[in-house]
Amino acid sequence: MIDLPSEPMLATPVETFALPLNWFAEPKWDGFRVFAAHDATGPTVLRSRTGSDLSAAFPEITSALRRLPFSVVFDGELVVWEENRLAFGRLTQRLHRRGAVAQQAAAAQPAHYVFDLLHVEGQSLRERPYVERRRALETLFQREGLAAPWTLCPSTNDAEVARGWLAWSVAGVEGCVFKDGGESYRPGERSWRKFRVRDTLEMIVGAVTGAPHRPRTLLLGRHDFDGRLQYAGRTSALPGVQAQIMGGLLRPVADHPWAGWSFSAGWGSRENCRCLWSFRRPSSRSAWMSPGTPAAVCATLCALCGCVRTWPSKTCRPSTSCEGRPHEEEKGGVSLTPSSVTPRRSAGNDRQPLLI
Helix, strand or coil, X not given: CXXXXXXXXXXXXCCCCCCCCCEEEEEECCCEEEEEEECCCCCEEEEECCCCECCCCCHHHHHHHXXXXXXXXXXXXXXXXXXXXXXXXHHHHCCCCCHHHHHHHHHHCCEEEEXXXXXXXXXXXXXXXXXXXXXXXXXXXXXXXXXXXXXXXXXXXXXXXXXXXXXXXXXXXXXXXXXXXXXXXXXXXXXXXXXXXXXXXXXXXXEEEEECCEEEEEEEEEECCCCCEEEEEECCCCCHHHHHHHHCCCEECCCCCCCCEEEECCCCCCCEXXXXXXXXXXXXXXXXXXXXXXXXXXXXXXXXXXXXXXXXXXXXXXXXXXXXCCHHHHCCCCCCEXXXXXXXXXXXXXXCCEEC
């Protein structure tokens, strides 16, 4: 019987990029952390970090596991590529699909980036150091000729090579994970280190969803070259304290450049919501997008989520990762992430966000 860990080994966030001697770096993917386990004489399991069984939602991964002629436990990340970048929204859309619908969705062909081998051919490798587990993983890929949906995650002990991976952030790679080459696999412990790429942009909070006194999400915008406010993305769901404080900053205002526009109702959603009311941040200035307002609002958000100390030195990022649940419901903090739907003029009675 295979020995499946109760939880994965985790990483502690670090503020500086540093690859110590005898440590190894791997790209940090924007996907779902999963165990992929197959017992040659028993079950096949695809399990998320939180313990959810994702086997039925990703039948192409489950089928690939069953084709292996030996028992195995992989640790890795499920991702979906779309138009040459990672598409987290597309991944979340597949979570609750089953049967024929899940089979149809499998045509998107998510890749399972395997970065650790914990069990193979009846033998547990969890007590072995990282370098031995990595060597066994590379040997397994070469010997069995493993191909899509399996992908061997890159690994290096060369800091310059690892720094080069940070440029992949434009494709959705979040940064690097650093692992001690001599350390065994320790479930639940944060012995690895993770460095996130931080990109800072000044955004205007142009609209909110939810009640004005306690907004659920913020819709963000930036001015184009003609001075028009264009929609740029949305935040994840605001935790309670942030929502309450943000609600205290909203006041009614008249004309708004997004009046009548509609937006996607949520992450990866095809449902639309239409702008209805207008609000502005309290200010002595008369114009809702008066000079100084965008920076003041963004500084408040960054301070609330605890990720930014001095605006605009860093980007607001979520403090926890989504594991098997819709992105908007699971991630905390404020994440400046593009929406999957471009705003358009409303033609019907869609759900309505509030303009600010």
